[in-house]
Amino acid sequence: MPVSDPVLEAVGALKVFPGVTALDHISFALGQGEVHALVGENGAGKSTLIKVLTGVYRLDAGEVRYRGERMDFTSPLQAQRAGIATIYQEVNLVPQMSVARNLFLGREPRGRLGLIDFAEMRRRASEILHGYGIRPDVRRPLGSLGLGSQQMVALARAVQADAQVVIMDEPTSSLEPREVDRLFHTIADLKAQGRSVIYVSHRLEELYRICDHVTVLRDGRLVHTGPLAELERLRLISLMLGRDLQQVASEGLTRFGGRDHARDAPAVLSATGLDREHVLNGVSLALRPGEIVGLGGLLGSGRSETAKAIAGALPLDSGQVTVEGRAVPSGSVGAAIRAGINLLPEDRKAEGIVPTLSVRENIVLAALPRLSRAGIVSEAAVDRVVETFMSRLRIKAAGPGQRAGELSGGNQQKVLLARWLAMNPKVLLLDEPTRGIDVGAKAEVQALIDDLAAEGLAVLLISSDLEELVEGSERVVVLRDGAVAGELSGDDVTEEKIMAAIAGKSDD
C-alpha cells in the first residue's frame, strides 16, 4: 500500500551483520503528517531499521530517501540536521547539565560577541517547556527531573530543532498515564503541524489510540504494512509472532496457567510496615508457598523498591521481613539470600548479568560459597548445577562457556532465574521478568514461573503489563505512592479493578 507522498523511505534496505541478516530487503514509507507504528518482536529488525533511517548504520544494499532524495547519512547528526530526530527509550540527554542547556545544546542563543546568552536561554527554555505542560526549574540538572519530564525535554528539543520526522522508541515504557496523555497530545500537535512520527511500542492499545499506519517486521523481513484501523488486534499479534490466529486466540496472550497453587499454608514470607522516607510508606504483604502474588502500581509507586527492600538491597527506616516466622536482618542482601529470598532485578543488564563471565559462572555466581569448601570451588559440583539448570530452563547457548553478554535477552533472563534456582530459594521476587524479551522466550519464562509456583515456591511478580499481572497472579497487591492502595484476589483480579485501585483516591 504505497503512501502517496512519502517524506521518509527505505527502499530495498539490506543490512547484514555477521551471522544475521538484520534487514532483508525491506521497504518502508512514512507519509507526511502520519503517525506510523513500527512493530515486531525483539530481533525483528525494528532498531536496525531505525538506525538505518537515522544514519547510525549504513545499508549494505538499497537506499534511504528523504523528501524524495537519496540520502547517505553517515551519522545521526546528519540525519538530525536534515530533520529526522529520535527520542530513545532511555532518555539520551546529559543528566549533569541543566534543563535549559540540554534543550539548547548546539543551538544556544547568542548575545554580544557571539557568546552564549544564558538569561535569554533560560527564559526561552521555560517558555517552551510550559508548552509541553511541564514547569521545571530550568537551571537544575536534567537528571533531577522525573523520567517523564526528561522525555518531554527530549521531545521539545527535537521539535525545537525543527524535526520533520520524529522517531519514538518505546516512549511510554516509563511514563505514568498522565504523562502518556500529555505525550499523545503532543504527538497530535506534531501531526497537525504536518510532521511525521514513527512510533515503536509493544503496547498495542497505545498503537490503536494514536497510529494511522502500521508496519510489522519479523526476523528482518517485512510481513505487513497498511492502515492500522483495518487490522484486527489478534491479527496484528499473529503477524508479529508468526503464529496462527487460532493458537493466539486459544492460548491467550500470556502463557500463565492461571490456576490456584496456593496451599492453605501459613505465609512463608511476610513483610510488615516497610518504611523508607520518600519511598515506602508502611508497605505490608505476605506470600504463601506456591502462590504467585502480583505487585501492581505505577512507576514510582514503590514496586521495585518494595522488592528491593525485602531482598535487603534497599535500607529501611523501619519495618520487618520474616521468612517462616524468623526475622531477616534488614538492609543486607546476604542475610536475605541466606533466608531464602531471591530478587530478579528489573534491569537485567545493569544489575543481573555479568557480561564478561561465562553462562556457567553467571549461573553459580550466588551459589559459589555453597559449591566451595574452605574457599576453594568444587568444579564438579559447579558442573552438576550448571548442567541441571541449563537443561531444565532450556537455556540456549553455544555451551556453558559462552559469554553471558552474548546471549539474547530471554536467555539472559533464564540464566538469572537459574542463578536463583540454584540457591534453592523459598521466595522469588521477580521484577519485570518478561520486559524486553521476545515473545517466545516470554511465554517460556511465564510457564516456568508457573511451574515454580506449582512446586511450592512463593513468587512476587512485578509487572507493568496488566495482562501479565492478571493472568499470572492469584492475588494482586496494588501500590500507590509507596503505600498499599488495595489488594485483589479471586475474581476481582481484573485489569479494570487493578486500574481502579491504582486510580483510587488519586484526586485528593
Added chain:
Amino acid sequence: MTETTVVTDAPSKGPSGRAGTIAWLQRYGVYAAVATLFVFNAAFTPHFLAADNFRTQLVQVTPIVIVALGMALVIGTEGIDLSVGSVMALAASLTALYLGYGAPAAIAMAIAGGALVGAAAGALVAVVGVQPIVATLALLVGVRGLANVLLPQLREFSNPTLVALGSDSVAGVPIVVLVAVALIVAVAFLVRRTTFGRQLVAIGGNRAASRLAGLPVRRVLLSVYVLSGVLAAIAGTLATSRLQASDPTSLGLFMELSAITAVVVGGTPLTGGRVRVLGTVMGALLMQLLQATLIKHNLPQSWTQMAQAAIILAAVYAARERR
C-alpha cells in the same frame, strides 16, 4: 573449568578473519612477543643464554612481576592502584627503621605497612566510594612523602639475613625469584580456584549485579587492595634486600606504570571482569627483555620508553571493543 574456558574464548559468532586474529593476538600476542625477543636474543646477543645473564634478568624483573600480580587483581575489579610504587618506598623505609629488631621483624613491619596502605585505599574505594584512580593517587603522593619523612635519606645496611635474602640462591635459583614464583602460583590459584577469585572477577564484570547476588562486594574490594599493598610491600622489601640499601626517594618510582603496562600487555582488560595471571607475568617479562635487548645492543634507554609506549598502545588497541 579449563575446558569450558577454552570454549569461551573461541569466538562464538563465527570469527571473521581479522577479528579472530586480533582476539588471538590479545590473548597470545604477549607470549609470541616474548618468544620472538627470546629467539632474537639467543641468536644475536652474546652470552644471552648464559646462566648468569638469565639469573640477572629474572632477578631484575621480580619486583615488577610481584607488583603486577596485585595490580592485575585490582584491575580485575575494574579498579587501579597507583600507590604501589610509593608502597615499595614505604616498605624500604620501614625495613631500615626496624632492622634493629632483626630482619624478620623489619620485613613484617614493611608488609604490615603495605597492608595498611592497601586497607586505606580499599576503604576509600569500597566504603567511601571514591574512584580508585583518585583514591590511590592521593596515596601515591602521600605515602611517598611519608616514606621520605620516615627515612630522609638512603641508608645502607649489612644485616646478613636481609642481604642473604637478596643475593643468595637455592640450587642456583635466586631466592627472590623463588619467592616470585611462589607468589605467582598462589595468585593464579586464588584467581582460578577460590570463591574469592571468582567473586573478584564478577565484581569487576558487574558491580551492581554482584551486590544483588549477595556477594560481599565491600569485603572483596577491600581485600583486593590490601593484597595489592602487601604484594607491593614484598616487592619493595625484596628490592631493598637486593640493593642492600633502603632508598625511599627513588625506589619504585614509576612502578605503577610498569605494573599497569605488564597487566595490560598481558591481556587483562582495564574494564575489569577478567584477570590473566600468566599473561601478566609474560607482560612483565616482555618489558624486561625489551629493555635488556636495547641495553645489550647499546641502544639508548630512552628507546625503551618509546618502545614500551608503542607496545602498550598495540596491546590496548587489540583489546578494545571485544566486549
Added chain:
Amino acid sequence: MTTQTARPAPSATSAPTSRERAGRLFQRHGALVVLGALLVVGTLGFDAFTTPANLGNIATASSFLAIIAIGMTFVVISGGIDLSVGSLFVLGGVLAAYGSRHGAVVALALPLAVCGAFGLVQGLIIARTRMAPFIVTLTGLLGARGLMLSMTDEGATTYLVEDKVFAGIGQGALFEIGYPFFIMLVILAAAAILLQRTGFGQNVYAIGGNEDAAALMGVPVARTKIMVYLMSGLLAGLAGALNAARLSSGVTILGIGLELDVIAAVVIGGTLLTGGAGGLGGTIAGALLLGVIQNLINQIPGLSSSFQQVVSGAFLAIVVITHRVLGGIRQQDT
C-alpha cells in the same frame, strides 16, 4: 552513573536537601575557602609569609602548575584524563631552551608545535579508536619522556636559554609577581570564556556528562575531544617553555610526577573525575592551594619538603571523601 540517569529516586524531584546544597557549595568553593583559611593561618603564624616577595613568589611558582591545570580541567570535564602533561612540560622546557638560540619566537613556537602535536595525536587516537584516555596518555607520558631523553643525551645535556627576550618573559616581574602569573591570568580569562560562554565549552560538558547522548544531540564528539587534548598539550608545552625561561635552562629532571599534582589541583578544585561537571575557578584555587601548602611547610623549620607530599596527599583524600559524603549520595551505585 547509569543508575542515576535511569531511575531517579522519587525524592530527586523534590527540592535539593541541605546536604545536597552543602555538597554543591563545597564542591564549587571548597578549595577557595580552604585557600583563604590557609592564607589567614600563614599571615598569623609566619612573619615572612605575607611579605609581597613571598606572596609574589607563591603566585609565580604556582602559575606553571595552574596553566597546565587549566588544560587538564577541560580534559577532565570532557570525561578524560591526560597523564602526559608532566613529560610534555619537561619536553617543552628542553625544546624552548634548545630553540632559544634562534630567538624568542622559535623558543616559544618549537615547544608549542611539538607538545601540541603530541596532544593532537593523543586526541586523535582517543577520539578515533575509543581507547581509554588513561592508557593513551600514559603512552604519551612515556613517549614524550623518551623523546626528551634522546634529545638530551639521556638527560645528561642541559640546554641553556640564550635569548634575553625569551628569558625576560620568565624572569620579569611586576609588583614582585612574575610575568608567568599574568600570562596565566590571561589564559585563564580566555579559557573561562571558552568553557562557559561558547558552544565548544557546552560540548565539553556534554561529552563528559553522557558521550553517547552528546553524539546524538549533534555534539561533534571526536572534534571536541581532539581539541581538549590539543589544548592540554599546548598548555603543558607553554608552561614548560615559561619555566625554562624562568630558570634559564631546559632542566631535564623536573616534572616527574607533575601530572599527578595537576590532577590533584583539578580535583581539589571541585572538578569530578567522572566528567561532566566542574570549573576553572576551583582549579586555580586548587593550584594556588598546593603552592601555599608547599610554601608554608618550607616556612616551618625542621619540616622536610617531603612533608608537603604527605599533606597534599592527605588533603586530596579529605577533599574526595568530603565530595562523596556531601554530594555523592545520588551517585551511589546501588
